Amino acid sequence: MTAQTIDIRADTGLRRLYWAVSDALALTKRNLLVWWRVPAFIVFTVVQPVMFTLLFRYVFGGAISVGDHGSYVDYLMPGIIGQTAAFGSIGTAIALGLEAQKGIIDRFRSMPMSRSAVLAGRLIADVGRMLVTIGIIIGVGYAVGFRFHQGVGSAIAMVALAALFGLAICSVSAFIGLAIKDEESIQAFGLIWLFPVTFVSSAFVPIQSMPGWLQAFANNQPMTAVINTLRYLAVGPTPGATTLEPHLWQSLAWLFGILVVFGSLAVRTYRRLS
Amino acid sequence: MDEEGLAILVEDVHKSFGSVRALRGVDLAVPRGRVLGLLGPNGAGKTTIVRILTTLLRPDAGRALVEGHDVVREADAVRRRIGLAGQATAIQPELTGRENLEIIGRLYHLPRRVARDRAAELLAAFDLEEAADRPAKTYSGGMTRRLDLAASLVGEPKVLFLDEPTTGLDPRSRIAMWQIIKRLVASGTTLLLTTQYLDEADELADEIVVIDHGKVIAAGTAAELKDRVGGDVLEFTVPDGQQLAAAVAAVAPLSESEPHVDRETQQISLAVGSRGSAALLEAVRALDAAGVTIEGLVMRRPSLDDVFLAVTGHAAVAEPSAEERRGRRGRRPALVSDDGTDSSHSGDQRRN
Ligand SMILES: Nc1ncnc2c1ncn2[C@@H]1O[C@H](COP(=O)(O)OP(=O)(O)O)[C@@H](O)[C@H]1O
Ligand SMILES: [Mg+2]
Numbered sequence: 001m002t003a004q005t006i007d008i009r010a011d012t013g014l015r016r017l018y019w020a021v022s023d024a025l026a027l028t029k030r031n032l033l034v035w036w037r038v039p040a041f042i043v044f045t046v047v048q049p050v051m052f053t054l055l056f057r058y059v060f061g062g063a064i065s066v067g068d069h070g071s072y073v074d075y076l077m078p079g080i081i082g083q084t085a086a087f088g089s090i091g092t093a094i095a096l097g098l099e100a101q102k103g104i105i106d107r108f109r110s111m112p113m114s115r116s117a118v119l120a121g122r123l124i125a126d127v128g129r130m131l132v133t134i135g136i137i138i139g140v141g142y143a144v145g146f147r148f149h150q151g152v153g154s155a156i157a158m159v160a161l162a163a164l165f166g167l168a169i170c171s172v173s174a175f176i177g178l179a180i181k182d183e184e185s186i187q188a189f190g191l192i193w194l195f196p197v198t199f200v201s202s203a204f205v206p207i208q209s210m211p212g213w214l215q216a217f218a219n220n221q222p223m224t225a226v227i228n229t230l231r232y233l234a235v236g237p238t239p240g241a242t243t244l245e246p247h248l249w250q251s252l253a254w255l256f257g258i259l260v261v262f263g264s265l266a267v268r269t270y271r272r273l274s
Numbered sequence: 275m276d277e278e279g280l281a282i283l284v285e286d287v288h289k290s291f292g293s294v295r296a297l298r299g300v301d302l303a304v305p306r307g308r309v310l311g312l313l314g315p316n317g318a319g320k321t322t323i324v325r326i327l328t329t330l331l332r333p334d335a336g337r338a339l340v341e342g343h344d345v346v347r348e349a350d351a352v353r354r355r356i357g358l359a360g361q362a363t364a365i366q367p368e369l370t371g372r373e374n375l376e377i378i379g380r381l382y383h384l385p386r387r388v389a390r391d392r393a394a395e396l397l398a399a400f401d402l403e404e405a406a407d408r409p410a411k412t413y414s415g416g417m418t419r420r421l422d423l424a425a426s427l428v429g430e431p432k433v434l435f436l437d438e439p440t441t442g443l444d445p446r447s448r449i450a451m452w453q454i455i456k457r458l459v460a461s462g463t464t465l466l467l468t469t470q471y472l473d474e475a476d477e478l479a480d481e482i483v484v485i486d487h488g489k490v491i492a493a494g495t496a497a498e499l500k501d502r503v504g505g506d507v508l509e510f511t512v513p514d515g516q517q518l519a520a521a522v523a524a525v526a527p528l529s530e531s532e533p534h535v536d537r538e539t540q541q542i543s544l545a546v547g548s549r550g551s552a553a554l555l556e557a558v559r560a561l562d563a564a565g566v567t568i569e570g571l572v573m574r575r576p577s578l579d580d581v582f583l584a585v586t587g588h589a590a591v592a593e594p595s596a597e598e599r600r601g602r603r604g605r606r607p608a609l610v611s612d613d614g615t616d617s618s619h620s621g622d623q624r625r626n
Contacts, residue, residue, distance in 0.1 A: 019383060026380040030366060030373075037368040037409065103362025110328040111429065112353040113381045 020114040027121025028128070031095070035129055041091065045133050049084040050140050056080065056204060057144050066206055068239050074149075075238070077141040078158070078230035079203030082223060084133055085166035086194050092126045092170040093177030093190040101181045105270070119270055123170050130166040134159060149235045158233035161251065165226045168258040169194075175266040202227045202240050222254035277342065281306045281433050281464035282327065287336035289322055289488075296322040297488040299336070304466060304481075306432075309459050311479030311496075312468040315582075319488040320468035321360070324437045327466070328358045340433055357431030361438050363422045367411035371402050371421050374410055375428060382429040389428075396424040400454065416447025420454065433464045440474060452477055472496070472577050484581060492585045502584045503576040504531055504545030508557055510571040511541050517566045518542070524564040525557050534583055545580070546573070 035041045056076050066075045099105045099118070108118055138146075138159075148155040173190060180186050200214055201207075201223035207215050218224055228241040229251045241247050277283060282304040289297040297319045304310045312320050325331040326338055329349040337344065343351040365374050372393050379389025397406045400420045405413060410421060419439065426434065439455065440448040455478055459465055469475050475482045476496035484492040484499070492499060508528070512521045518540060522533050525544055533544035546553035554573050561568055 022383070023381055026377055030369065030377045033373065034366060034368045103360065104364055104366070106325075106330055106362065107358060107364035107425075108381070109330055110353060110356065110358045111378075111381055112350060112383070117381075 016114070020116055020120070023114040023117035024120035024124060027117050028124045031121060031125035032128065035091075035125070044091070045088060045129055046136055048087075049080065049133055049137050052083065053077075053080050053137055053140050053144070060204070064205055065209075070235065070238065071145065073141070073145045074147065074235045075231070076204065077138070077146040078234050079201075079227055080137060080141075081134055081158075081162050082165065082201075082203055082227045082230055083198050084137060085130055085162050086169050086198050086223070087191065088126070088130045088133060088166060089169040089173040089194075090186075090190045091129070091173075092122060093173040093180075093186045094183060095126075096122055096174055096177035097181045097183060097186045100178055101183070115271075116267075119174060119266060122174065123167060126170050127163055127167050131159070131163055134162055147235075150233060154233045158230050161226065161229060161233065164255055165251075168255040168262075171259055171262040171266055175262045175269060178266060178269040197221060197223050202231075206240060222251070222258065225250040225254055277339070279305050280339070281308075281341055282310070282466060283337075283339040284323070284327070285337050287323070287326060287333045287338055289319075289326065289331065289334050295488055297326075297333075300485065300488065300490055302483060302490075304464060306464055307462050308481065309465040309467065309479045311475030311482040312466060312485060313470070313472065313475045313482050313581075314468075314485040315470060318485045320485065321437055322488075323485075324358070324360070324435050324466070324468060328356055328435055329353055354429070355432045357426035357429060357434045359419075359423045359426035359434075359436050359439060361441060363418060364425050365410045365418060365422050368409055370407045371397060371410055371413070371424075372406045374421065375424060378425050378428045384428075392428055396427060400424045414447070416443055416450060419443060419447070419451060423451075423454065427458075431463065433466070434458065436465065436467045438468055438470065441470065448474075472499070472581055473575065476500075484585065486582070486586065492581070499581050500576055503580045504529070504584070505547035505576070506545070506550070506553070506573055507543055507576050507580050508546045508553060508571070508573050509541060509543040510557075510561075510568045511539065512566060513540065513569055514567060515540055520564050521561060521566045521568065524560040524566060528553055528556055528560070531584075543580070545576070545584075 035045070053076075056079075057073055061072045061076065064072060066072055096105075096119075105118055109115075148158075176190055177186055180189060196217075200210070200218050201221060202218065203223065207218045207224065210218060225247055228247040229244070231238060232241040232244050232247060237243065280303055282302060284300055284302040287297055287300045288295075300319070300323060302310065302312075302323070312323065314320050322331065326333050327340055327345060329345050329352050332346055339345070340352045341355045343355070345352050364378065369377070375393035375396055376389050379392050380386070382389075384392060394406075397403050400423065402417060402421060402424070405417060410418065413421065423436070423439065426436075436455070440451050443451060452474070455465070455467070459478070465478075467475070467478055479496065482494065482496055482499055483490055492502070508525070510521075512518050515537075518535060518537070521542055522535060525542065526533055528546055529544035530547070531545055533542050535542050546557075551573075554571070558571070
């Protein structure tokens with residue numbers, strides 16, 4: 001136990017950071033193992049997005065005209081990726097809510113581990129999970145005609161932005177999960193707000209096809225900014241985003257804003273849990 | 275005793291949740307290596323005390339020390355020295371017993387190899403070796419509790435807190451749990467254990483503190499508390515309400531204290547000291563002579579209820595739930611329901 005004695009004495013900032021990362025990774029591993037062991041989670045994170053891809057590509061695709069935007073599958077894939085990142089966040093809310101309700105979080109809080117680890121471990125695992133899903137969707141997209149037009153660097157930037165978007169939405173979900181706790185209520189409220197945000201955006205149809213009052217919302221919400229950026233990075237200029245500049249900065253501003261606001265709300269709720 | 279030798283010291287601790295005064299000035303002192311049984315009905319404040327001592331809640335007033343460290347100002351130092359297991363479990367059901375313990379070991383900052391060895395050691399000690407590599411969700415209730423207790427020991431705590439460790443367990447698992455706890459205590463760990471059962475506190479604790487409505491109402495060894503009850507308890511029901519008075523008159527001479535009559539259930543109970551079956555016979559004769567018909571005559575060891583009766587003059591009653599406070603009529607909540615599980619109101623679920 002000498003090692004522990006040394007830890008206690010040398011409680012420097014660097015050491016704290018080391019243990020914060022170590023604790024977060026231990027919990028990340030735990031969360032990913034759980035995900036891997038529950039078939040329902042796999043279905044939810046893999047089969048469902050693939051189904052959406054195929055549905056939009058072949059069922060709605062024929063009826064949706066994207067005009068000058070090029071082929072619908074190229075228009076669609078960045079939207080599906082954004083939607084997947086958004087909807088995948090429900091898992092964050094449910095898992096944290098359950099852990100709070102079952103007292104698991106209490107047990108962690110009675111242990112000498114880093115205060116940030118439960119949230120960090122959850123978010124890292126969920127974003128990792130999301131990246132796996134995005135990879136699979138891109139594969140399916142390629143099989144049904146989607147292509148990146150902007151090169152590898154742009155494609156990687158697109159995936160990175162999608163992950164950052166996922167992280168931001170997961171922080172909102174983390175707050176919702178910790179605040180509500182009850183699983184059924186989380187099922188009800190955790191997803192419902194994502195429907196307008198996802199569908200009243202440029203994800204699946206050009207905004208110009210919506211009625212004017214809806215366009216006002218669609219044009220000024222984060223999902224549209226993010227999807228436009230993702231789309232530019234994937235397939236290049238389209239009428240929705242002829243250049244990268246304003247869309248990228250708008251997206252980053254939104255995402256950091258959401259992360260700061262909901263991240264601190266989640267941390268505060270976590271601290272007060274009792 | 276001076277503070278030096280104490281593993282746990284609680285001084286005049288108060289805690290309210292909104293208008294609910296959960297603790298109203300609690301004092302406790304547990305010397306190192308001893309076992310304190312915190313005994314009380316549902317809603318008495320047991321979990322609140324445990325949560326304060328394990329740094330999960332801040333007291334509104336008063337002070338609490340564990341191994342000499344203040345639970346508020348030196349929470350991290352306290353956390354390095356304690357283990358907690360309760361009604362709620364730290365176990366992730368999808369992971370195996372071994373994985374659960376190894377990950378907790380990592381969270382206690384044990385090097386990977388040490389965490390692995392410690393998990394194996396605990397699995398062996400808790401008779402879980404065979405099930406070690408099965409998902410914990412396949413474990414029985416007793417096994418899950420044992421795994422959870424093992425998890426609380428990963429960090430080699432000096433002070434262990436067990437919040438109702440056997441509530442909801444079948445009698446066999448309960449006794450197995452007692453044996454494990456006794457072994458732990460023999461190795462010198464200080465233990466604070468909460469329970470609703472006098473026999474459990476009697477079996478495990480060196481000293482018992484009885485709390486009710488957030489206050490300590492009695493303290494002493496199990497023997498001292500039982501002396502206050504007056505030994506074994508004789509209990510029977512009088513089906514004909516008209517005969518209650520005659521029954522009381524018939525058995526009163528057998529008891530040093532006044533027999534207790536529950537008019538609602540028409541049950542009479544009396545402390546008969548340690549006269550054993552002789553008291554049973556005398557009671558049957560006296561009741562027969564008085565022409566009283568009785569049902570369900572039993573002689574039993576004193577329960578928490580009897581201690582309550584002796585100490586407070588009223589039966590132990592769980593805090594009314596919000597529902598009952600709103601005036602819904604019903605049977606008075608029993609301390610413990612018949613199947614031995616917690617008859618707690620929904621509020622407990624939410625917190626634990
Ligand atoms: N988080 C909370 N919010 C509101 N009331 C609470 C909370 N925690 C405990 N209480 C109340 O405090 C009292 C003591 O509860 P508790 O310590 O859980 O009792 P016990 O563990 O002895 O059953 C009860 O009346 C309970 O309803
Ligand atoms: Mg309790």
